[in-house]
Amino acid sequence: EAGVAxxxxxxxxxxxxxxxxxxxxxxxxxxxxxxxxxxxxxxxLLIQFQNNGVVDDSQLxxxxxxxxxxxxxxxxxxxxxxxxxxxxxxxxxxxFLLAGRAGELFFGEGSRLTVL
Amino acid sequence: xxxxxxxxxxxxxPEGATVAFNCTYSNSASQxxxxxxxxxxxxxxxxxxxxxxxxxxxxxxxxxxxxxxxISLLIRDSKLSDSATYLCVVxxxxxxxxxxxxxxxxxxS
Numbered sequence: 001e002a003g004v005a006x007x008x009x010x011x012x013x014x015x016x017x018x019x020x021x022x023x024x025x026x027x028x029x030x031x032x033x034x035x036x037x038x039x040x041x042x043x044x045l046l047i048q049f050q051n052n053g054v055v056d057d058s059q060l061x062x063x064x065x066x067x068x069x070x071x072x073x074x075x076x077x078x079x080x081x082x083x084x085x086x087x088x089x090x091x092x093x094x095x096f097l098l099a100g101r102a103g104e105l106f107f108g109e110g111s112r113l114t115v116l
Numbered sequence: 117x118x119x120x121x122x123x124x125x126x127x128x129x130p131e132g133a134t135v136a137f138n139c140t141y142s143n144s145a146s147q148x149x150x151x152x153x154x155x156x157x158x159x160x161x162x163x164x165x166x167x168x169x170x171x172x173x174x175x176x177x178x179x180x181x182x183x184x185x186x187i188s189l190l191i192r193d194s195k196l197s198d199s200a201t202y203l204c205v206v207x208x209x210x211x212x213x214x215x216x217x218x219x220x221x222x223x224x225s
Contacts, residue, residue: 031211042120042203042215043160056212091159095211104150105213107159 002026004108006092012114018080021111025074025094031055032069033105034077035091043091049075082115089113117142119214120206126220133194137219139204140186148207149180149187153200154218160203163189194223 005024013019025032031050035043046065048055051072060067064083069075079086089112093105121140129135141149149166164171166178166187177190191198204216 033213035215040124040217042217044215045213048212104162105160107161109159 004092004094004106006090006108006111008111009109010112010114012116013082014116015084016081018078019082019113020076020078021090021092021113023075023077023092023108025092026096026106029094029096029106030072031095032075033093033095034067034075035093035107036088037091037110038088046077046090079113082113084115087113087115118216119143119208120204120216122202122204122216122219124217124219126222128222128224129194131194131196131223131225133223134190134192135194135221136188136190137202137204137221138186138188139216139219140184141204141206141214142185143206143208144182144185146206146208149178150205150207150213151176151178151187151189152203152205152215154203155200160215163202191221194221196223196225199223 007022033048034046037043046060047057047067049069052069067077089110091110093107095105119142151163152160153163154160166180170179175192179188199222201218201220203218206214
């Protein structure tokens with residue numbers, strides 16, 4: 001079974017530029033998450049989708065970050081304009097909601113962003 | 117207070133040692149708990165769920181203490197391959213998972 005696909009793996013941009021990350025979850029997974037992981041920290045939830053609806057975006061800096069999950073499958077996370085503190089790994093994860101397995105997230109390899 | 121707190125370590129242990137990590141959480145209504153493992157520059161992967169009755173998977177034992185709001189992970193007979201960051205994860209509600217910052221384990225030969 002194919003895992004969570006993310007692209008690009010690496011991106012280097014200058015501050016104030018924009019960047020977009022793409023994620024394709026595991027087939028059949030209803031829930032999709034975007035996490036930001038800064039070096040030395042645990043993953044921080046940015047946004048959670050169930051199908052194509054937003055469940056939680058309380059920690060998404062909406063003045064510069066946006067995300068969408070059209071058709072309830074793949075998703076795009078955009079940052080515009082980027083700041084130095086956005087340098088991080090952006091992890092996409094998906095899960096198949098099933099009682100007792102709520103905590104099993106499957107992560108992609110991440111997109112490593114460096115803002116100069 | 118952070119929602120999920122872990123000792124960052126690193127824990128440096130010799131092969132064959134037993135090592136234990138604790139994690140505390142702030143929300144007493146949290147519903148479920150997990151340990152994830154993250155290798156250097158890799159994505160997190162589920163290691164094990166933590167049940168109220170405690171659970172064991174080979175060399176790994178996880179326990180939950182709801183009264184004191186902490187979970188623990190015990191690793192017996194440590195292997196070099198156990199070297200990683202161990203992330204404590206709490207499901208607050210509605211499948212909203214909060215990750216701790218992780219505990220670094222280094223197993224030395």
